[in-house]
Amino acid sequence: MSKKVTFTLAPEIVGDATEALLLGDFNNWDINDGIGLKVQKDGSLKATVTLEPGKTYQYRYFLNDGRWVNDANADYYIFDHTYHVDNCVISVPDAEEPASIKADAAAPAKKAAKTEKAAKPKPAAKTKESTPAKDDLTKIEGVGKKIAELLVAENIVTFKDLSKTTAKKLTAILEAAGSKFKVHNPTTWPQQAKLAAAGKWDELKALQAELKGGK
Template identity: 45%
Template sequence: MASKIEVKDLLEAGVHFGHLTRKWNPNMSPYIYMERNGIHVINLYKTVAKLDEANEALKKIAASGRKILFVATKKQAKDIVADKVSKVNMPYITERWPGGMLTNFVTIRKAVKKMAAIDRMKKDGTFNTLSKKERLQVDRLRAKLEKNLGSIADMTRLPGAIFIVDTMREHIAVKEAQKLNIPIFAMVDTNSDPRPIDYVIPANDDAGKSIEAIMTEVTQAVADGLSERKNDKQEEKEAKATTEAEAPAAKAAAPVEAKEAAEPKKEAPAPKAEKAEAPVEEKVEEAPVKAKAEPKAEKADDLTKIEGAGPKAAEALVNKGIDTFAKLAKADPEKIKEILTEASSRMAHLDPTSWPKQAQMAADGKWDELKEWQDNAKGGVE
């Protein structure tokens, strides 16, 4: 990752300025440093720590291939968010939040498909067969859809996480994400409630400089995650190419080895007593070596690919030994619920009923089937 942001940088950007003391939310008291001239001052050391934690989680989600939806409809934030997020090719909402954007995602996708259908009409010439009035209506509809949903055209399924600037203004987005167990990352000011947020970044969400400073760090973390994913794919391709290149050489060497193996049979037979002794000695010596070599540690799987399981939930399961899709597929949902609740009371609302079913599809390598199921299910809930 790029160099970590320092308290001095946040101070210069005005990230420490909170709201008037009379407008504060008492739940933000752990993140408040002091009060000066009737205004609360945010503890920037805690901001840096929380920002690092959020960036690490965002990096993992981006590296897993899931989309992160950024939401900022307030005037000061919309242009900054659109500029920063478009560079990392992630979806964002900077106009009005469409009600049911997450909870009624199927309908939203239909609206996006309608936009694509209008584009096809223009390409194949069907658009020109319409009357002038109809063409104007279609153009207006296309412009409206582009304005509200153009930035989420590539989001074919529910996002892996949602990042919000000003949780009070975007309270509907928070409620929808909570309902679908989607991890919430947010810039939280002193007048907001941090309890529904999974990854709180205490910061001034009203000043452009403050928003830009935080968004620069966050989008950099996402970019690092995408870069890591790209490198992993490249390594896989190279390994596959090497394996394919070695296969013909191995096949060519096989007949030679077969001939060499056959040659000793033509030689004069050795005394039977000597032949019988050699294999017995070899077997006795080799047996313990084979027994030691057999146990292999299973490679941990990325459990965040299960719809409804965020980074914290995945970490809780891994700590309890459920670190692969195969193990999760055999786990009892009630037991999973106990593990999550024990790890954090914030995860008590999660519903892991469908997780074993999803994990089984993942373990069997049925990724297309899993993706289709997740698109139809809402946040992993049938």
């Protein structure tokens, strides 16, 4: 028996985008069969999809501003070695009540995670419980609120995450977000983030005093 699952993408991840497509295993990642999300009054985007209970699906969102973004509260994430990105994962439970994936939800889907573990554990899976708390990425010189949202959408949520991200990947994220972000130079962001992650705030302050816009 099929089950209706609601996918909700929070306003802070949507950003300036006005439309999005939900792509995943359930539509063979075919953009021509992408599931359109409807704009809600609070600025979020939402779509309801009929899926088969007891199965696990990988998925992501493609926004009309050119960004691929993830669900911040997926059951967990799996690294795709072909495209070098983390895919969201949802395990549809067998229970009667409707499942729901919301990017702005606070509680993890514990029952869904247990279903996946019992069925077939996936390698390189990142469980919700192991996800570290978010850091204030705007403390990095050159990273504003909008850019921080772009980084979070790519699962770069802590100083440690940012310190391990290459300047090349950061540049690609900015370019994919549109022309207004291309002017930013992320070269020093990993270096700054490494100091922040280590709690070396005085050294970070000294470094930032030499920078202008993160350069």
